[in-house]
Amino acid sequence: MKTCTDETVIPSKTDIPVVGKAKIKNPISFGRFVSEDDAVLVNISKRNVEKNRQSKKAPEHTYFEPAGPRSRVYFDPSKTKVAIVTCGGLCPGLNDVIRAIVMTAHHQYNVSSVLGIRYGLAGFIPQYEYDVVELTPDHVSRIHEFGGTILGSSRGPQSTEEIVDALERLNVSILFMIGGDGTMRAASKVVAEISDRHLAISVVGLPKTIDNDINFASPSFGFDTAVETAATAIKGAHIEAMGAPWGIGLVKVMGRHAGFIAAQSALSCQEVNFVLIPEDPFDIEGKNGFLAALEKRMRERGNAVIVMAEGAGQDLLEVSEETDPSGNVCLSDVATLLRRHILRHFQDKDITPNLKYIDPSYIIRSVPANANDRIYCSFLGINAVHAGMSGRTGLVISRWNGKYVHIPMELVTQGKKRINLCSNYWRAVLESTGQPLNMKNEPEAS
Ligand code: F6P
Numbered sequence: 001m002k003t004c005t006d007e008t009v010i011p012s013k014t015d016i017p018v019v020g021k022a023k024i025k026n027p028i029s030f031g032r033f034v035s036e037d038d039a040v041l042v043n044i045s046k047r048n049v050e051k052n053r054q055s056k057k058a059p060e061h062t063y064f065e066p067a068g069p070r071s072r073v074y075f076d077p078s079k080t081k082v083a084i085v086t087c088g089g090l091c092p093g094l095n096d097v098i099r100a101i102v103m104t105a106h107h108q109y110n111v112s113s114v115l116g117i118r119y120g121l122a123g124f125i126p127q128y129e130y131d132v133v134e135l136t137p138d139h140v141s142r143i144h145e146f147g148g149t150i151l152g153s154s155r156g157p158q159s160t161e162e163i164v165d166a167l168e169r170l171n172v173s174i175l176f177m178i179g180g181d182g183t184m185r186a187a188s189k190v191v192a193e194i195s196d197r198h199l200a201i202s203v204v205g206l207p208k209t210i211d212n213d214i215n216f217a218s219p220s221f222g223f224d225t226a227v228e229t230a231a232t233a234i235k236g237a238h239i240e241a242m243g244a245p246w247g248i249g250l251v252k253v254m255g256r257h258a259g260f261i262a263a264q265s266a267l268s269c270q271e272v273n274f275v276l277i278p279e280d281p282f283d284i285e286g287k288n289g290f291l292a293a294l295e296k297r298m299r300e301r302g303n304a305v306i307v308m309a310e311g312a313g314q315d316l317l318e319v320s321e322e323t324d325p326s327g328n329v330c331l332s333d334v335a336t337l338l339r340r341h342i343l344r345h346f347q348d349k350d351i352t353p354n355l356k357y358i359d360p361s362y363i364i365r366s367v368p369a370n371a372n373d374r375i376y377c378s379f380l381g382i383n384a385v386h387a388g389m390s391g392r393t394g395l396v397i398s399r400w401n402g403k404y405v406h407i408p409m410e411l412v413t414q415g416k417k418r419i420n421l422c423s424n425y426w427r428a429v430l431e432s433t434g435q436p437l438n439m440k441n442e443p444e445a446s
Pocket of ligand 1: 088089090155209210211254255256310324365
């Protein structure tokens with residue numbers, strides 16, 4: 001039985017807090033300002049509107065605030081100092097976001113200074129002795145040509161109190177935090193501490209994960225580039241599989257809890273025969289298991305390509321007790337298990353498969369952003385500066401239904417986005433691969 005999750009849980013509250021009333025005329029001299037009564041519809045599914053109407057738990061229609069420049073700003077531009085920090089694992093487009101923030105803050109608002117915090121949240125903590133860097137337009141003009149983050153990054157929590165102490169010492173008015181859901185949880189704590197101290201400091205989040213599993217960020221920046229890079233590995237696996245008798249190409253891509261990279265890159269190639277994702281548990285052995293389906297494919301077509309997310313099939317392995325500094329459970333190596341089973345399965349039938357295993361690993365997230373992601377990251381960075389200057393805080397910038405919007409931070413920290421196995425999206429993956437709908441055996445009757 002497949003678990004069908006609702007496409008979107010509709011929030012009942014989408015208001016964005018402010019640090020104070022915006023009274024200063026916006027210095028931007030071109031374009032139009034966002035009107036305060038403009039809004040972007042959250043829910044475009046008729047079914048969800050109907051559900052809300054019946055349950056009365058949330059309004060039938062909820063709206064997100066559109067991103068963009070406001071006619072009045074809270075912070076006095078030429079006296080404003082802002083800071084940027086990048087946290088967690090790398091992701092294509094980080095440098096593009098940094099560049100867009102620096103360029104907009106300097107060229108549009110003429111702020112007094114943009115500071116770069118080194119190596120994630122650790123950069124705020126005096127004990128680590130990391131320098132703070134001054135980011136000027138000259139400094140960042142070419143950084144989008146490179147992968148990674150010029151500021152460096154790190155995982156793991158740091159003391160909220162010490163972070164806010166550092167913001168006070170540095171006289172920062174707006175902090176831009178680029179990171180995943182863990183970083184956004186840290187950002188929410190920073191917002192609360194700032195409010196407890198009655199300070200006027202804005203915190204603007206930019207949601208980042210190549211796994212594409214952050215709620216209300218669809219897709220997250222860098223995902224497109226990661227998929228494109230993973231697709232190169234899959235094409236290689238396909239060529240290898242076709243070039244040998246009983247050729248099997250196995251590719252493992254990132255995706256801890258969600259199989260979006262595996263599914264999307266498989267869709268982009270159309271030559272993949274199995275996509276294994278964390279959302280869809282499978283058996284290896286047995287009548288309905290993966291090996292039976294693989295053998296059928298091999299006997300019919302002579303070769304096969306399998307793409308798996310690193311978090312797939314974790315229930316088949318011993319669960320690790322270890323966690324990384326962000327608190328994520330360290331995954332067990334499902335690819336080794338699968339390779340062993342595939343080889344043994346065919347060897348038991350006197351067949352020697354030519355199994356080629358490719359793990360593009362960190363390559364997919366350390367490359368520079370592609371054209372789509374560059375544009376996306378640039379809009380995110382620009383809109384983050386507009387939001388911060390207007391005095392908004394505790395929000396993240398995202399794209400929703402094709403529009404750039406302000407989303408309350410707590411919405412992206414509640415749960416993770418996963419592939420809905422009953423969606424048209426997953427059906428398209430199944431149609432493209434031809435894999436069975438279900439690779440689980442019926443439980444034995446007791
Ligand atoms: O969360 C993003 C991600 O790239 C995952 O797909 C991957 O499992 C993880 O980060 C690896 O992170 P690191 O080795 O940098 O801790």
